Amino acid sequence: MIRWFAALMLVLFSWVPAHAADFKWMDESGTTYSLDELKGEPVLVHFWASWCPSCRAEMPAYSEWVSNHPDIKVLSVSLDQKTENAEKFLNETGIETALLLSDEIQARKLGAQALPTTIVINADGDISQIHRGPRDWKNSEFSDQLLEVLLPEVQSAPLHSGH
Template identity: 30%
Template sequence: MKFIKKHWGNILFFAFVALLIIPQTRMPIQVFVQRLISFSPSEKKVSDRETLQDYQWNLQELEDGEINFSQSEGKVTIVNFWATWCPPCVAEMPSFQKLYDSYGNKVDFYFVTSEESEKVNRFLQKNSYSLPVFLQKYEAPKQLRSQALPTTYLISKTGEIIIDEEGAADWNSKKMRALLDNLLTE
């Protein structure tokens, strides 16, 4: 008993490390931590913004159809690259679902993954997500390419990339909603 009292801090630390090593407990812990540290995404400085030049990009719908990204030219658009195995991606999905529930009929949303459709469908059903998910079979336009997951782009009606965010963020924040409302009125 003296040993436990004397070393309880170390015991807790090693128990926590052990939980991070075990795959079944690692993912929920990482998702929880990511949600705690997620803030509203940041707008790019006006001087740093690029304008999307190429909207030609074929995407496969989750249920076997195909669309072209060019249908979103002239619209406010959100493109999110994600994966089911990525803790920051999973952490930001609830905020995206809330944003999509409010703006899905005003803003074009694209949740793009390279995973197998069966795995993605299981993930969406398990979490009751109704997000529009697309499978990436072709390379994205040059200005929408990133090596990091998640990466999210907010594109204005004029094609200006307003947000280029890597990592988890709170997409349902008041700041984000105000920005979308402003972009929709332009």
């Protein structure tokens, strides 16, 4: 019984993400950034990789959603080990996004355990939503759920125009 309880506690604590400020990523030039630098504004962090079939399928709709919400701070972070692979995928699909890179260790710090993963961080720097696996970015309920945290000043107004 004690062994089972200890194993359960280990599993429960192993998936709890650290505070969002601990997450780091770098841009194409190798400059490293931290979420702590963005504290005070909500952020959507989307993890993907060019080798991930679900990511490849989801990316066009995700990219369109991001384009339709230019007032939201978004970090599209690739977990590709080679920059060239991520660049090639983005070029082939015509997706325009800054190439940001991180690794599995950093992604797990934020709570990503699968790809793709979308994480919403509120203005206080706390994780408010984690969505593991592919999502329907055209679904208004899902979009509204994200926007509720990402655009808190419009919570009382309808968030989706019905497109």
